[in-house]
Amino acid sequence: MAKKTTRNKPASKASSAPTPAKRESPWAHRDAKTGASLQKLADGVVKSALSGREPKFDVPTRAASNTKWNKSRGILQMGPATSSRELFNLGQARNFMQTLLHGQGIQALIAEGKTSSLRGMFYKSLHTIQGTKEKTFDDQTESDKVLEDIEVTLGALREELHVFAKKRGTMVGNITVIDSGDEINCRRMGSGGYAIPSICEPEVIQFKDVGADFILHVEKDTVWQRFNEDRFWETHNCILTEGSGQPTRGVRRMLHRLHKEHGLPVICLLDCDPWGHYIYSVIKQGSISLAFESERLAIPEARFLGIRAKDYEACDLSDDVQIVLNDRDIDRAKQIMAYPWFKEDRAWQREIKKMLDNGFKMEVESLITKDISYVTETYVPERLKAKDWLS
Amino acid sequence: MAKKTTRNKPASKASSAPTPAKRESPWAHRDAKTGASLQKLADGVVKSALSGREPKFDVPTRAASNTKWNKSRGILQMGPATSSRELFNLGQARNFMQTLLHGQGIQALIAEGKTSSLRGMFYKSLHTIQGTKEKTFDDQTESDKVLEDIEVTLGALREELHVFAKKRGTMVGNITVIDSGDEINCRRMGSGGYAIPSICEPEVIQFKDVGADFILHVEKDTVWQRFNEDRFWETHNCILTEGSGQPTRGVRRMLHRLHKEHGLPVICLLDCDPWGHYIYSVIKQGSISLAFESERLAIPEARFLGIRAKDYEACDLSDDVQIVLNDRDIDRAKQIMAYPWFKEDRAWQREIKKMLDNGFKMEVESLITKDISYVTETYVPERLKAKDWLS
Numbered sequence: 001m002a003k004k005t006t007r008n009k010p011a012s013k014a015s016s017a018p019t020p021a022k023r024e025s026p027w028a029h030r031d032a033k034t035g036a037s038l039q040k041l042a043d044g045v046v047k048s049a050l051s052g053r054e055p056k057f058d059v060p061t062r063a064a065s066n067t068k069w070n071k072s073r074g075i076l077q078m079g080p081a082t083s084s085r086e087l088f089n090l091g092q093a094r095n096f097m098q099t100l101l102h103g104q105g106i107q108a109l110i111a112e113g114k115t116s117s118l119r120g121m122f123y124k125s126l127h128t129i130q131g132t133k134e135k136t137f138d139d140q141t142e143s144d145k146v147l148e149d150i151e152v153t154l155g156a157l158r159e160e161l162h163v164f165a166k167k168r169g170t171m172v173g174n175i176t177v178i179d180s181g182d183e184i185n186c187r188r189m190g191s192g193g194y195a196i197p198s199i200c201e202p203e204v205i206q207f208k209d210v211g212a213d214f215i216l217h218v219e220k221d222t223v224w225q226r227f228n229e230d231r232f233w234e235t236h237n238c239i240l241t242e243g244s245g246q247p248t249r250g251v252r253r254m255l256h257r258l259h260k261e262h263g264l265p266v267i268c269l270l271d272c273d274p275w276g277h278y279i280y281s282v283i284k285q286g287s288i289s290l291a292f293e294s295e296r297l298a299i300p301e302a303r304f305l306g307i308r309a310k311d312y313e314a315c316d317l318s319d320d321v322q323i324v325l326n327d328r329d330i331d332r333a334k335q336i337m338a339y340p341w342f343k344e345d346r347a348w349q350r351e352i353k354k355m356l357d358n359g360f361k362m363e364v365e366s367l368i369t370k371d372i373s374y375v376t377e378t379y380v381p382e383r384l385k386a387k388d389w390l391s
Numbered sequence: 392m393a394k395k396t397t398r399n400k401p402a403s404k405a406s407s408a409p410t411p412a413k414r415e416s417p418w419a420h421r422d423a424k425t426g427a428s429l430q431k432l433a434d435g436v437v438k439s440a441l442s443g444r445e446p447k448f449d450v451p452t453r454a455a456s457n458t459k460w461n462k463s464r465g466i467l468q469m470g471p472a473t474s475s476r477e478l479f480n481l482g483q484a485r486n487f488m489q490t491l492l493h494g495q496g497i498q499a500l501i502a503e504g505k506t507s508s509l510r511g512m513f514y515k516s517l518h519t520i521q522g523t524k525e526k527t528f529d530d531q532t533e534s535d536k537v538l539e540d541i542e543v544t545l546g547a548l549r550e551e552l553h554v555f556a557k558k559r560g561t562m563v564g565n566i567t568v569i570d571s572g573d574e575i576n577c578r579r580m581g582s583g584g585y586a587i588p589s590i591c592e593p594e595v596i597q598f599k600d601v602g603a604d605f606i607l608h609v610e611k612d613t614v615w616q617r618f619n620e621d622r623f624w625e626t627h628n629c630i631l632t633e634g635s636g637q638p639t640r641g642v643r644r645m646l647h648r649l650h651k652e653h654g655l656p657v658i659c660l661l662d663c664d665p666w667g668h669y670i671y672s673v674i675k676q677g678s679i680s681l682a683f684e685s686e687r688l689a690i691p692e693a694r695f696l697g698i699r700a701k702d703y704e705a706c707d708l709s710d711d712v713q714i715v716l717n718d719r720d721i722d723r724a725k726q727i728m729a730y731p732w733f734k735e736d737r738a739w740q741r742e743i744k745k746m747l748d749n750g751f752k753m754e755v756e757s758l759i760t761k762d763i764s765y766v767t768e769t770y771v772p773e774r775l776k777a778k779d780w781l782s
Contacts, residue, residue, distance in 0.1 A: 112763060115620060117613035120759045126711040127760075135711070167561070167612045170586045179581020190570020191595055192588040195561045197581065198616070204582055221558045222508035225589070229506060320517040320526070368511045369518075372503060 026180075026203035030160050031110045037154040038103050045087075045100065056096070058082040060152040060292065067291045069340040074300030076286040078152070098146045099153075101125045101136055106150070109162035115199070118144050118165055152292045157201070158249070164198040169251040170221060171196050172228055173239030174211040175258075180204050186239070191228065196241070200253040207262065212239045214265040215258060216380070217283070219245065219276060223269065223364050223375070230376040236384070239264070246279055249290070252297045255283065259299050266299050267389065269380065272307035273323075273361035274332035277352065280304045285341055304390040305383050307362050309354035315379065321366035325359055347390050417571075417594035421551050422501045428545040429494050436478075436491065447487070449473040451543040451683065458682045460731040465691030467677040469543070489537045490544075492516045492527055497541070500553035506590070509535050509556055543683045548592070549640070555589040560642040561612060562587050563619055564630030565603040566649075571595050577630070582619065587632070591644040598653065603630045605656040606649060607771070608674070610667060611635065614660070614755050614766070621767040627775070630655070637670055640681070643688045646674065650690050657690050658780065660771065663698035664714075664752035665723035668743065671695045676732055695781040696774050698753050700745035706770065712757035716750055738781050 045055040059082060060066070066079040085096045105124045109116055116124060122143035127136055137143045151158055158164070170193035171177075177184045177194065184194050197204065216238050218224050224242035227233065233240040239258065243251045258264045268283060270276035281287075284302045286294030311317065325333070333352050342348040355361065367375040383389060436446040450473060451457070457470040476487045496515045500507055507515060513534035518527055528534045542549055549555070561584035562568075568575045568585065575585050588595065607629050609615050615633035618624070624631040630649065634642045649655045659674060661667035672678075675693045677685030702708065716724070724743050733739040746752065758766040774780060 109763065114763050115616070116759065116763060117616065117756065119613055119754075119756045120617070120763070123711065123754075123757045123759045124763070127709060128711065164613075164616065167583070167616065170558070177581070177583075179583055182579035182581040184579070184581060184583075188573035188575070189585075190568070190573040190575060190588065191590065192558070192568075192570055192575075192586040194580075195583040195586040197583040199582065222510055222555075225506070225508065225555065225558065226511070318518060320514065320519065363510075363514075365508065365510045366514045368507065368514045372500065372505050372507060372511070372515070 027110075027113070027160070027162070030203070031113075034154065034156050034160045035107065035110055037156060038107055041103060041153065042100070054086055054088050056084055056086040057099075057153065058084055059099075059149045062148060062152060062289060062292070064288050067288045069285075071340070071344075074285055074341070075294040075298040076288065076291045077294055078291040095146065095149075098125070098136060098142070099149060102143070102146050102150055106161045106163070115162045115164050118147065118163060121147060121163055148289070155292075157293070157296070159199045159201050165248060165250075167195060167198045167250065168244045168248050169196040169242055169254075170194065170224060171239065171241045171254070173215075173233040173241075174209075174237055175239050176208040176210075178206040178208055183208070187234075191225070193224075193228065196248075196251050196254055198248060198250040200250050200257065202257070205254070205257075207258065210258070210262045210264070211237065212264060213237050214267055215239045215241060215255060217241045217243065217247075217255060217266055217268050219243065219268075219270045219279060219364065226373070227376055230373055232376045232380070236381070243279070245275075246282065249293070249297065252283060255302075256297050256299055259301070266302040267305050267384070268302060269305050269364060269375075270307070271361065271363045272309055272311070272355060273325075273363075274329055274336055276307070277304075277333070277336050281336065281339060281342070301391070305380065306389075307364055307367075308390075309351055309358055309362075311362065312358060312360075315367070315370065317362075317366070318369055320369055321362050322358075322360035323362065325356070325361055329361065330356065351390060418501075418504070418551070418553070421594070422504075425545065425547050425551045426498065426501055428547060429498055432494060432544065433491070445477055445479050447475055447477040448490075448544065449475055450490075450540045453539060453543060453680060453683070455679050458679045460676075462731075462735075465676055465732070466685040466689040467679065467682045468685055469682040486537065486540075489516070489527060489533070490540060493534070493537050493541055497552045497554070506553045506555050509538065509554060512538060512554055539680070546683075548684070548687070550590045550592050556639060556641075558586060558589045558641065559635045559639050560587040560633055560645075561585065561615060562630065562632045562645070564606075564624040564632075565628055566601050566630050567599040569597040569599055574599070578625075582616070584615075584619065587639075587642050587645055589639060589641040591641050591648065593648070596645070596648075598649065601649070601653045601655070602628065603655060604628050605658055606630045606632060606646060608632045608634065608638075608646060608657055608659050610659075610661045610670060610755065617764070618767050621764055623767045623771070627772070634670070636666075637673065640684070640688065643674060646693075647688050647690055650692070657693040658696050658775070659693060660696050660755060660766075661698070662752065662754045663700055663702070663746060664716075664754075665720055665727055667698070668695075668724070668727050672727065672730060672733070692782070696771065696779075698755055698758075699781075700742055700749055700753075702753065703749060703751075706758070706761065708753075708757070709760055711760055712753050713749075713751035714753065716747070716752055720752065721747065742781060 048055045060078060061081040061083050066081040068077050068079050070077045086092045087096045102125055122140040125136055147163060172186050172189045172193045175186045177186060186194055221242050221244050227240050255266050259266050268280050270279050283299055286298040333356055337352045367379055439446045452472040452474050457472040459468050459470050461468045477483045478487045493516055513531040516527055563577050563580045563584045566577045577585055612633050612635055618631050646657050650657050659671050661670050674690055677689040724747055728743045758770055
């Protein structure tokens with residue numbers, strides 16, 4: 001530890017880092033609205049109780065049956081169905097109480113100007129009900145569902161409830177991101193990259209010097225590393241993102257905002273398998289469980305560049321790239337084919353049918369069998385130039 | 392897309408980003424050594440074949456039986472045992488060929504100055520053996536093992552083989568990291584943070600302005616977010632890292648280098664469960680499967696700050712924080728208790744025994760039941776001040 005005494009404090013420290021006490025919540029203006037909505041919910045319950053009526057409230061139904069495909073807008077939307085949460089209904093009393101409990105927890109977070117993880121919220125509202133051995137929540141899954149209920153009921157974003165999920169995904173490219181006041185030059189992020197936060201609302205994230213022409217979004221971090229090492233984002237003037245599988249809401253919101261606010265096309269490079277197709281589907285028109293969020297997450301103009309089922313012949317690949325489709329893959333592929341937005345799209349019907357006819361799936365990584373940089377130097381550049389993608 | 396034409400290219404772009412062609416591999420001086428070792432391995436095989444002897448080579452054994460606990464140094468080390476890979480041995484021929492195949496692949500990577508993921512390496516060396524239906528590898532697990540064999544046989548780091556694993560983990564704090572020539576000010580990384588790369592060798596990562604007094608390493612990104620939001624790294628002048636569970640080699644190497652090169656103590660905040668204890672054990676003295684890497688990864692002076700089994704009473708927690716130990720947890724706890732480095736440590740014996748006596752585990756997140764910032768404002772500061780930790 002001899003070195004410790006000789007270490008210099010960086011000169012920039014004092015000026016660059018604001019003291020914690022002085023930071024004002026960037027959410028202040030949304031907090032008022034969220035707080036008021038929560039208050040209204042609680043007031044309704046109290047009012048009913050005082051006037052001798054049964055305390056209850058309605059929660060929009062988050063299910064396939066209440067999800068509508070808005071063809072003209074190209075996004076999944078939530079329908080009008082709601083279900084009731086009644087205190088004096090044995091099957092609903094528990095959920096009723098849980099909702100109020102989380103409502104209270106969220107009010108506390110707002111009051112303190114802090115955020116909490118989904119796991120944290122579970123613990124925050126967890127206790128044994130007095131005089132019983134009953135816990136308020138059996139597990140986190142129960143808690144997460146109630147938080148989604150509150151989101152849709154209040155029409156508030158999870159971010160507005162001060163709740164965040166696990167962080168995943170990385171970004172580099174021709175853009176500067178301002179995150180909580182810090183300027184992050186994504187052209188100078190080395191081999192590691194900027195970790196995309198779980199909350200990407202304008203209150204915390206702003207953009208500056210957006211010089212990129214488009215976004216290349218890849219499925220996996222290992223593929224992202226290949227593209228970053230080959231400086232693809234520089235030679236092709238783009239932003240390079242990855243979602244480590246199904247992108248989080250944070251990643252989707254980041255892509256969505258860059259697309260909407262800066263007109264950047266979103267080009268996806270995903271595996272040729274039902275999982276890759278599903279990721280694309282979610283990026284493009286949203287998911288059933290988050291249909292109420294489609295407006296701010298879905299990117300109907302997103303493109304699917306590859307891997308394509310035709311690539312086995314088109315790129316003259318060896319049979320080493322083939323991973324045989326199992327029964328679950330085949331079932332899943334057929335389900336995806338039947339999604340309304342794929343069902344009416346001839347190109348997508350052909351694509352999935354071709355994959356089923358092939359009898360195998362293919363991963364982006366398998367292009368390495370051609371050459372290590374085939375994907376960055378040949379495959380993606382050629383497809384981009386030819387605008388050879390599915391939409 | 393109207394905005395596209397009016398977008399400004401940032402002025403800094405041309406000067407800040409080197410053109411790809413001009414970049415020289417930072418690995419050049421190591422490459423010569425790795426290439427020579429590979430060549431020697433191949434030469435030995437050829438020589439045997441030409442002189443009519445059986446082609447073979449020896450691979451150090453990576454198993455518990457060949458792992459020694461070096462008590463004085465406080466790290467796990469690999470013993471001297473080796474096992475043979477012989478071409479004319481039915482049980483070894485396949486592995487023999489696979490090793491040479493991957494050796495060839497690595498030579499190609501070195502020649503091109505590129506890196507590849509473990510998955511990429513699998514595909515790179517995957518093919519059907521001519522005239523048969525036999526594939527060179529059944530699956531990636533088989534391929535990964537051969538790559539580890541090559542690491543130990545050559546005494547080369549995986550990084551020197553130009554192979555990287557999945558990236559995970561984030562970092563902020565009072566330090567500037569130079570990653571591939573880019574200066575990353577970890578005091579200005581917003582809510583997202585700097586994504587720790589999978590390769591953290593001095594060739595790609597250097598440190599500058601290390602003003603922090605210590606490193607706080609937390610298990611999960613959600614906990615990290617709480618500490619980052621509360622600006623803990625600033626108020627306590629530290630570096631804040633997370634490994635999203637068991638830290639990758641990249642994260643361990645980053646911690647190790649900061650500890651060794653800058654004398655920064657590494658303080659761990661992990662769950663009070665066998666998994667948390669195991670993470671600590673790996674950070675501290677290495678793992679059996681990577682015992683050959685302990686020298687550059689293990690941090691014998693790492694501290695375990697919490698969560699401690701005593702905290703249930705010490706922090707006056709409610710029973711909501713209790714997660715009952717199942718049989719697997721109990722078995723695992725007993726195994727960990729019997730590790731030589733824990734076996735001779737009375738404090739650790741007491742710690743694990745206390746957890747078993749409690750009959751429950753506890754997560755860091757559960758401290759939220761006290762208060763949302765209890766962990767950042769009370770728990771960790773008090774323990775740090777009292778130096779109340781296990782070592």
